[in-house]
Amino acid sequence: MEVTLAKREPLVHSNDEAAIHFEETFKSNVKALHAYAYTILREDGAAEEIVQNVFLKLWENRKRMAIHTSLKAYLYKSVYHESLNYLKHLQVRRKYMEEAMANLRQQVPDEAPDEELQRQLGEALSQLPEKCRTVFQMSRFEDFKYQEIADKLGISLKTVEAHMGKALKLLRLRLADFLPLLIVLFWR
The missing domain is CATH 1.10.1740.10 (RNA polymerase sigma factor, region 2, helix turn helix motif)
Incomplete structure (x- = not known):
């Protein structure tokens, strides 16, 4: 037709x-x-x-x-x-986001969700190998570009990328329960 x-x-x-x-x-x-x-x-x-x-x-x-x-x-x-x-x-x-936040608050009743997230992030970072943790912190907390990190640490750009990939993979696994909170925090 x-x-x-x-x-x-x-x-x-x-x-x-x-x-x-x-x-x-x-x-x-x-x-x-x-x-x-x-x-x-x-x-x-x-x-x-x-x-x-x-x-x-x-x-x-x-x-x-x-x-x-x-x-x-x-x-x-x-x-x-x-x-x-x-x-x-x-x-x-x-x-859905409201329900996810309510569920998250029930799982962590004694602490605010962002405090629990900070604690879990600290634990996850402490489990990273030293160079990997250093690269992640320089990139995410100190706003260094990958090339700047490579230059400061005396490693190749590919090594920086590998460390970041490893760090992000571990953090994704460790912080999976906080995904709804992370979405809400970055969505606002």
């Missing part, structure tokens, strides 16, 4: 005509649809993504669908529903 306009003018005549008509439709509607999505979402990047998704679905389904209203009305309705779905998804993510 072809996508059709209200007057039953086929949107797809041939591949070239379809692409030309689609491009014209996109260019003539994208700014207004983006503005509409932005009024719902109040987030520029999300609004842009929503509009792109609507046009992508339109293109992918162009041969299987029929539009019984005007194409413009269909696009606005699609943007509206995609925006609502996006907001619902954000609510689910927020609820």
Whole structure:
């Protein structure tokens, strides 16, 4: 089934005509649809993504669908529903993060989660080999670039990269329980 306009003018005549008509439709509607999505979402990047998704679905389904209203009305309705779905998804993510934080607080009732994270980080760092720990601390706590670390320690850039890879792997394993907290801390 072809996508059709209200007057039953086929949107797809041939591949070239379809692409030309689609491009014209996109260019003539994208700014207004983006503005509409932005009024719902109040987030520029999300609004842009929503509009792109609507046009992508339109293109992918162009041969299987029929539009019984005007194409413009269909696009606005699609943007509206995609925006609502996006907001619902954000609510689910927020609820998950709140539950994860509550679970983390229950696991560590006597200490604040960030204090426990600091303690666990200190323990994990103490288990690293000395050079590996030094490289990690210079990179993450003292903001040295890899080349600067290599120069200061008299080792190769590849060795610095290897030490960082080893440190990050161990820390990921040791701090896996704190992942929700880390996400919340860096997400704010």
